[in-house]
Amino acid sequence: MKAALTTLILAAAMIFFGCGDDNNPEGSAGSGGAAGSGGAAGSGGTAGSGGMAQAREVAATSVVGTLSPYNADGSDLFPPNSVEAHWYQWDGKYVVLYRGYDATDMTGICPGNSIAVGQAFENISNSPYPSSASAACEGATLATEPGAGSFGCGSLLYYVTQIPTNIEGDLWGTMELSVSGVFEGQTTFGTATDLANTPEFEPGLDAYDLPASGVDSGGVVSCPP
Numbered sequence: 001m002k003a004a005l006t007t008l009i010l011a012a013a014m015i016f017f018g019c020g021d022d023n024n025p026e027g028s029a030g031s032g033g034a035a036g037s038g039g040a041a042g043s044g045g046t047a048g049s050g051g052m053a054q055a056r057e058v059a060a061t062s063v064v065g066t067l068s069p070y071n072a073d074g075s076d077l078f079p080p081n082s083v084e085a086h087w088y089q090w091d092g093k094y095v096v097l098y099r100g101y102d103a104t105d106m107t108g109i110c111p112g113n114s115i116a117v118g119q120a121f122e123n124i125s126n127s128p129y130p131s132s133a134s135a136a137c138e139g140a141t142l143a144t145e146p147g148a149g150s151f152g153c154g155s156l157l158y159y160v161t162q163i164p165t166n167i168e169g170d171l172w173g174t175m176e177l178s179v180s181g182v183f184e185g186q187t188t189f190g191t192a193t194d195l196a197n198t199p200e201f202e203p204g205l206d207a208y209d210l211p212a213s214g215v216d217s218g219g220v221v222s223c224p225p
Contacts, residue, residue, distance in 0.1 A: 058097075058210050061087055063171070063194050065171070065188030065190070067085065069186050070187050071185070073184035077185060083175060086213065088200060093165065095159065096159045097156065097210075099210075103153070103156055103157035110129075112126035113171065113174065125149075148162050154222050154224075170193070171191045175187075205223070206223050
């Protein structure tokens with residue numbers, strides 16, 4: 001992953017969608033309230049405790065968005081269309097699995113998400129992965145709800161969002177990097193909610209058996225102790 005220094009301004013279409021700054025669709029202070037001072041406990045961490053627990057089988061979801069660059073340097077993070085946001089639900093909140101991104105690469109990155117209701121972004125949050133890479137999310141609105149944020153389980157990177165499942169709109173999943181507060185990255189540009197076809201994904205387990213996706217072959221991932 002390469003963090004190219006850039007000050008390029010996003011296209012007017014991104015500004016229209018309520019970006020917190022001109023390079024960040026998930027929002028810094030201007031698009032979803034004041035930026036938080038840190039993620040919830042456990043955010044940006046590793047899930048589960050390892051051990052010999054049987055892998056939980058994860059159902060395939062049809063609520064999927066493909067990430068593509070929202071500015072010129074976004075393609076430096078990973079090849080366009082190589083990462084998908086797979087949407088699930090748990091305990092009244094959406095959970096997004098960033099399939100195709102290898103969480104064992106511990107280079108800092110800033111996953112984020114929100115829901116667009118009409119022309120307004122709501123429930124915006126970001127969470128650095130790994131948690132030590134706080135600079136990756138400099139200037140972003142951070143996850144503050146208990147249990148929310150990004151987590152790694154083997155090669156799987158997933159995010160417990162702050163988006164409630166009782167509202168409808170377009171779900172945005174983003175992977176980006178802050179370079180001195182200027183963001184470069186990729187996003188799904190909105191995926192319509194469809195709760196009836198959104199399976200459950202239980203966070204915090206020791207292992208998951210993932211279905212194949214459009215960007216990886218799936219299989220069992222085990223969370224480190």
